[in-house]
Amino acid sequence: MKRKGLVLAMVLMMVWITACGNKGGAATNDPDANDTVTVWTYPVHGTYEDDLKDLIADFNKEHPNITVKTEMLSWAEGPKKFDVALNAGNPPDLYFHSVDGTYVNTGLALELDSYLTPEIKDDYMPGTLELGQIQGKQYGLPLYQFQWAWGGNKRILEEAGIDWQAIQKNGWTWSEFNEAAAKLTKTLDNGSKQYALVTDGTSLDFIEMLSRNNGMIDVLDDSGKFQWNDGRILDTLSFIKNLMDQGYMPKETAALAPAKRTDMFYAGETAIISKAIPYYDVMIQNRNKDIDAGKVQGEKIDFVLLPVPHNDNQPAATTMGGEGYVAFKQKKDKGEQHAKNTFLVMEALSGAKAGNSANELALPFVRQSQADLFKGKELGQQFNLDAAKEMAKHIAMPVVLKLDIDKASQQKQFKEQVVKPNIQALFSGEKTPEQIAEDFKSKGQQMFGQ
Structure with a gap:
């Protein structure tokens, strides 16, 4: 009986040590646990790097224990670097790009539907959230509509x-x-x-x-x-x-x-x-x-x-589509809490203030909150902004979003x-x-x- 009691005590001790060891890790259910989310992006417009710093600073006020690590890629070499990382099974958590079926085919693209709240969905203009989908499943959040x-x-x-x-x-x-x-x-x-x-x-x-x-x-x-x-x-x-x-x-x-x-x-x-x-x-x-x-x-x-x-x-x-952030997991999966944290960062980089990218590029906004925030601050000439809106009525949704x-x-x-x-x-x-x-x-x- 003493031996059984000793064994039970040792088992309980191991469970307690394991729980303590996991405390603060990315795979726990603690939303305030220390975690790092990596972001690979591009100079989307002239001051985008400054925009990014501001968006991350705002995010860290609410989530101080989630570190956002960014890397600014060049348009010339960035795609090659990302392809190498993806093929190696270690892509960044977030990558700036339009959604691509080849990403989904790797099994590493993170499906986002379970994280999208009704508030987020309702904020997107009609037809724009679909620009981040492949065959009806959400893998990306568009930052703007290219045209x-x-x-x-x-x-x-x-x-x-x-x-x-x-x-x-x-x-x-x-x-x-x-x-x-x-x-x-x-x-x-x-x-x-x-x-x-x-x-x-x-x-x-x-x-x-x-x-x-x-x-x-x-x-x-x-x-x-x-x-x-x-x-x-x-x-x-x-x-x-x-x-x-x-x-x-x-x-x-x-x-x-x-x-x-x-x-x-x-x-x-x-x-x-x-x-x-x-x-x-x-x-x-x-x-x-x-x-x-x-x-x-x-x-x-x-x-x-x-x-x-x-x-x-x-x-x-009109030839149009969506560009923004696509989410990924890694071959060595970091767990559900890390996936949730990745989405939190993704939403922060795609929200109302992030609409400055569309504004700087004179492109149609994808979210109502963006349009409201930048109303009256548009950079393009009004007749061209009106023309872009008129052309957007005739959008030809990208076929690749529906193809296998x-x-x-x-x-x-x-x-x-x-x-x-x-x-x-x-x-x-x-x-x-x-x-x-x-x-x-x-x-x-x-x-x-x-």
């Missing part, structure tokens, strides 16, 4: 008699754009040519935005059906070729880098640039100030945000291996729209079985 558009030089548009205000309000068709392009293309007094439109020869955004405005939201639709195998893609390719043939775009488009198209826009060599984001308004206003101060040489530009034209027989569709992981991966592969070389061949005149459309069809059959 792709075209951008115009107000002076050049008005000199050609283009009613840019009507375009901002009502949009425009491919036919209407062609009519405008004829007026915008001319030889300048110095002998150089002014183009209606410039894009670069390396990016996919040009054909993606135009095909989206021809009834094809993406290569696949949200059910996984292959879209780029019928007359709509041929019409899109033919529209682009006509822009080249008519001289509305530079013949050397295939060789233009993204930086070059921006230089041409600044130099007044083109009326319209593709692609443009609402932030261009703020960026060009700052450039104008530098010109006034003698820091930069060149003509000041009054920027006009323009919707992408749509096929005459199809509705307008394999389909999303196949679509990405198709764009890189099939679309990119073909659009370059179209720009260079090496292939006709008919040849490219046939290649899309045959390669789509091979990759998607459709």
Whole structure:
């Protein structure tokens, strides 16, 4: 009996020691337990690092025992560093990015639905919380809605008699754009040519935005059906070729880098640039100030945000999505309390004050509390802010948010291996729209079985 009593006492002692050892650890149910949450992010806008410090300082007033460790990544090298960490099973707790099906496929993306309160859900504008979901499950909280558009030089548009205000309000068709392009293309007094439109020869955004405005939201639709195998893609390719043939775009488009198209826009060599984001308004206003101060040489530009034209027989569709923080767990799981703490930090970095990112970038807010806090403090010109809101009514929800992981991966592969070389061949005149459309069809059959 004495031996049994001794054994029982030893067991109780071990339980007590274990409990004491866990006290203050991240895996306990104590919300005030010491814990560290890691955040990898980017210079989202010029003063974002200062914003981040303020948001974390506010958070630590309520949660002094949760340390938030941040690392500011570069846009060039950050994605590679994150991919290495994710593949090694040790991603940061929070990463600034749009949600991605490949993240979910690793099993390390943290599902957030159980942490979302009704108050948080109700604060998000209609349709914006969904921008952080994959197949209906929440993995991220968007900080803002990114928006792709075209951008115009107000002076050049008005000199050609283009009613840019009507375009901002009502949009425009491919036919209407062609009519405008004829007026915008001319030889300048110095002998150089002014183009209606410039894009670069390396990016996919040009054909993606135009095909989206021809009834094809993406290569696949949200059910996984292959879209780029019928007359709509041929019409899109033919529209682009006509822009080249008519001289509305530079013949050397295939060789233009993204930086070059921006230089041409600044130099007044083109009326319209593709692609443009609402932030261009703020960026060009700052450039104008530098010109006034003698820091930069060149003509000041009054920027006009323009919707992408749509096929005459199809509705307008604006390329938009959400960017913000995505939550992760690690291969060596740190427990439920750490996951809860991660969400607490995530919410703090995505709340009302965090709306300054959308404000700085002249992008639509995702939360009502953000819109209320920054009302009257908007940085963009009002007519461009109104245009962005109008375009947001025609949002084309990203297809990748609804595709299964394999389909999303196949679509990405198709764009890189099939679309990119073909659009370059179209720009260079090496292939006709008919040849490219046939290649899309045959390669789509091979990759998607459709």
